[in-house]
Amino acid sequence: MTVNVLFAAKPARWAEYEAPLRTEIEAAGVAAHIATDIPADQVDYIVYAPNSEVRDFTPFTRAKAVLNLWAGVEAIVNNPTLRLPLCRMVDPALTQGMVEWVTGHILRLHLGMDAHIGAAPGTWNPVAPPLSFDTRVTLLGLGELGAACATALAHLGFQVTGWSRSQKDISGITCLSGTAGLDDALASADYCVLLLPKTPATENTLNARTLALMPRGARILNPGRGPLIDDQALLAALDHGHIDHATLDVFRIEPLPAEHRYWTHPRVTVTPHVASETRAAYSSKTIAENIRRGEAGEPFLHLVDPGAGY
Template sequence: MALLYKADPVRGERWRALFARHAPDIEFRQWPDVGDPAEVRYLLAWEPPSDLATRLPALEVVFATSAGVDQFDLSQLPAGVPLVRMLDPALETGMVEYASFATLWLHRRLYDYVRQQRECQWQAHPLVAAEQRRVGILGLGQLGQAIATRLSGYGFPVSGWSRSPRQLPGITCHAGPDGLKRFLASSDILICVLPLTDATRGILDRDLFALLPAGAALVNIGRGEHLVDDDLLEALASGQLSAAVMDVLSQEPPAPDHPFWQHERILLTPHVAAMTQPESAFPVLLDNLRRHQRGEPMVGRIDRQRGY
């Protein structure tokens, strides 16, 4: 019985050592060294190889190395093979850290102070109390809930929106199309952590920005395809948005002439909000492998109809 790994080869060696130490009954193989395809029961991958059904005829489960699975074409996965997302505690920790940093960066207007430093300008700006800065979390899954809880601890009034109703202590929760407008109207800093689906692709557009309070700010740590780039530039130029922190883009890296690179009100980072760490992710993955071997439900299985 073998597991085939297809992602970053350096981290692959860390995965290999963990399997050798804790699960020697599961042979670890690293792409492209597939060996006998008939022995491969599990695939752990960022992106799967093409023609999975023919390349790996005995495949039983595909495990994503990420919390999101929009990089997978679900229509190309064999019908009877479940897809399971990564539930690494380090991913949650990283996303919470990044969201906290980005919120404070925007709240304290550090984009202005960075510009002033370049211009040798010594000028203070009025400080807004945290309780007067409303933060909205667009997407209240596991990551969104963790971010909301942390940010409320800073004293920000925090609200969240999800497709279906949720309850979270200390957080004002909105749901569905009717709740979206009310949610956006109360979000001075909007943080997107939505999964990418056909329904959410391009959701961060001029129509959504127009529903935010004038001068609101944006953080996108969901997926680059959530954002319409030109609409963000337009909103920043008009003053409808004051600033943005972008960790994900539809094209990564962006072209050298992409306007985000030099925009003084956009902080751009190279998709680093969170990264799967083999040492913290391995216990969760191994638990799911053992669950599958015992015929028990796996945690994090993707609903193909919803895409997450």
């Protein structure tokens, strides 16, 4: 039996995904018709990007699952018409991209690379950087991406603490949870990396109160979600020198408006939401495996809990 797979994303993405999806679904042993224009009542699976034109899931009467192309699901999880299982995107390329961005930017700051790259010719200032053994990194969020980044940083010798809403246990990482755990995690953070999902409970996790808990001179990296930070509180902490630097990849409004202070603040580095990109060659494997599981009656991978929002 042939299953019908609707690709519901921006048209430019179809050119990128068409061949990899066909290859990986066939390799998974599933006969499938994959297209962008299948009638809703004939669709078995929806490969979905939240910026697609599909907003009403009511007509998809025989569909078995929505397979999100993005790691984040906040733009779809609260859709009142969605009654299907929703699977978020987890794949090795997403994880590897995030590990490389986080470790790369922490090492850039840790080693003082900007001072050397921007130095005038003839500048000779042989100040040795600190060692990772003496540097404390806190990761807020210990999901797939957070756990991978925490482990990579620990392997580089950093003292790593991770905080999550529910208690985790990761070898080599000090794992904390709860409100008191969050305060303790921030109080010991020379660097803080935000990798929490966007939910009502996580909005403004870094605010005036929690920023004040951090050691003076701490650095912040946010490749997670823009609303995790109270922007005005962070700018104030940067202006006063309590926070030494913020490297930000995600923002409440994207692209970041040209007039936003982050662009010109001397203590801020802006990157254009590139920390971890979905790559068709890898994410197609995750999608194909979930379609195979659906057809075999096996549990889907990376199911979203609507109550938790991720």
